[in-house]
Amino acid sequence: xxxxxxxxxxxxxxxxxxxxxxxxxxxxxxxxxxxxxxxxxxxxxxxxxxxxxxxxxxxxxxxxxxxxxxxxxxxxxxxxxxxxxxxxxxxxxxxxxxxxxxxxxxxxxxxxxxxxxxxxxxxxxxxxxxxxxxxxxxxxxxxxxxxxxxxxxxxxxxxxxxxxx
Amino acid sequence: xxxxxxxxxxxxxxxxxxxxxxxxxxxxxxxxxxxxxxxxxxxxxxxxxxxxxxxxxxxxxxxxxxxxxxxxxxxxxxxxxxxxxxxxxxxxxxxxxxxxxxxxxxxxxxxxx
Numbered sequence: 001x002x003x004x005x006x007x008x009x010x011x012x013x014x015x016x017x018x019x020x021x022x023x024x025x026x027x028x029x030x031x032x033x034x035x036x037x038x039x040x041x042x043x044x045x046x047x048x049x050x051x052x053x054x055x056x057x058x059x060x061x062x063x064x065x066x067x068x069x070x071x072x073x074x075x076x077x078x079x080x081x082x083x084x085x086x087x088x089x090x091x092x093x094x095x096x097x098x099x100x101x102x103x104x105x106x107x108x109x110x111x112x113x114x115x116x117x118x119x120x121x122x123x124x125x126x127x128x129x130x131x132x133x134x135x136x137x138x139x140x141x142x143x144x145x146x147x148x149x150x151x152x153x154x155x156x157x158x159x160x161x162x163x164x165x
Numbered sequence: 166x167x168x169x170x171x172x173x174x175x176x177x178x179x180x181x182x183x184x185x186x187x188x189x190x191x192x193x194x195x196x197x198x199x200x201x202x203x204x205x206x207x208x209x210x211x212x213x214x215x216x217x218x219x220x221x222x223x224x225x226x227x228x229x230x231x232x233x234x235x236x237x238x239x240x241x242x243x244x245x246x247x248x249x250x251x252x253x254x255x256x257x258x259x260x261x262x263x264x265x266x267x268x269x270x271x272x273x274x275x276x277x278x
Contacts, residue, residue: 020234075181075208078200082188091197091263114244115207120199121244122251134251134263136200 007045009052011037052104055162063155070116070151078118081137093122094141096131096148105160106131112152119148167223174216181209194262195254203247210239 015030015037022029041048054060081089100106106128110121118136125131138144188201214232221229 017234020230023229023231071207071211075204078188078204079181079184082184082191082201086192086197089192089197089262091194091261093263110248111241111244114203114247115240116204118200118204120196120203120251121248122196123255132255134196134199136197 007041007048007052009054010041010048013037014040052160054159056159059155060159063152063159066151066155067112067116074116074118078136081118089137090139092135092138092141094133094135094138094145096133096145096153098129098131099149099153100157100161101128102161103128105156108160109152109156112156113148116152119144167219171216171220174212174219178209178212178216181212182206183209185209195259196251196261196263199247199251203243207239207243211236 011034015033018033018036019025019029098106098109100109106124110124110131113119113121113131113133118138120134121131122134123132133144133148135144185201185204185206189198192198192201214236218229218232
């Protein structure tokens with residue numbers, strides 16, 4: 001089972017993506033989607049050494065809602081900063097110590113940071129212990145780090161890494 | 166009614182995309198410029214895509230879900246390119262308004278990850 005279907009979740013996602021791509025729901029495309037969903041993870045399984053498990057689907061949902069709200073909030077914030085003029089900005093590099101261990105969770109965290117208000121992830125240290133984040137306008141680096149850890153990192157850890165070690 | 170809603174969405178999208186581009190021109194160093202296109206544009210393109218999805222779902226029968234895919238791919242690729250640009254900029258030690266972190270403080274083989 002594990003060898004034949006190495007990544008059930010990925011297979012499901014790929015099949016769903018295929019249906020979105022063709023933009024129609026028919027028996028033929030369902031079968032084709034299922035076939036692709038099986039074949040692609042199977043052929044690329046060496047890129048995915050670990051099986052992805054989602055431990056708390058509801059936490060994931062809540063995470064997505066927070067994420068969308070933050071994108072909207074952040075866009076208004078950044079738009080205001082740009083319009084008010086660059087002279088008032090207080091850009092800063094902050095270092096976020098990571099509690100996450102798995103590559104997937106770390107990349108999701110970095111992506112989230114880059115997509116949300118006034119922050120871009122700039123560099124992950126080689127030992128995957130810290131993430132350097134550039135922020136557009138802040139006066140309190142510690143508060144920002146605390147917010148990132150509590151708002152994004154904690155739920156990601158719960159979703160992907162609970163009972164991981 | 167629907168026309169008004171769509172117009173509002175498209176206008177909002179256009180305004181945010183414009184502000185994002187304006188950021189590119191107005192901000193002063195490479196790192197702050199990165200923020201314009203990755204942030205404001207996210208919401209801008211989001212609004213345009215919602216408008217597109219609603220319009221095509223109403224005009225043709227069946228829901229149009231291609232826009233969901235565009236959003237998904239955009240959300241996967243935009244932050245990755247922003248991250249790589251920022252990382253490359255740190256590597257090249259570009260002029261920055263903010264004090265930059267210690268260059269390659271971790272290990273000399275930093276370029277490997």
